[in-house]
Amino acid sequence: RKEVEQDPGPFNVPEGATVAFNCTYSNSASQSFFWYRQDCRKEPKLLMSVYSSGNEDGRFTAQLNRASQYISLLIRDSKLSDSATYLCVVNSGGFKTIFGAGTRLFVKA
């Protein structure tokens, strides 16, 4: 079983749609959680950290469920510019960081 698992997609959605990504992790001792965005042939960029209480940044909402060991990312009112690969990232202590394989999102006009 992979340490961090994501649905690879792709997700094809129209503009304005709401889309949700889920991610599960296997190490119950994991401490920090992040969502990164990666555009084609570019480096990953931090989208948001994920806190136990849940957090929201504009159209993006991230949630963490420690009991079930999953993280989610919700994107509302999708824009064409949201098309990218979204990486679920889990820190398992110190600087040990594990990346999920990523979920590809295509937003169409």
Added chain:
Amino acid sequence: GAVVSQHPSWVICKSGTSVKIECRSLDFQATTMFWYRQFPKQSLMLMATSNEGSKATYEQGVEKDKFLINHASLTLSTLTVTSAHPEDSSFYICSATGWGSSYEQYFGPGTRLTVT
């Protein structure tokens, strides 16, 4: 946010030659730097973790004699791909983190290596 640069951004080399890639943190002291490799349509795979002034820790399956990592200062780490082969062609990305970053990694723009 913090800035990490990589040089070169793109390199083509012949099989059997060595290539050095530099990773620099421009506005913070990077106590730890990471080197990743990403093949097309795949996620980032951690190759090694390097702490300033120490030997790098390599992930399982990564040949330390082939991928030489040096982290001699708090702002510079280098990855040298020795005796490169076509299967080493990939996108190499470094990231850096420092004290107080809450484990957030700042990524360089990546180096695309093509070995012919």
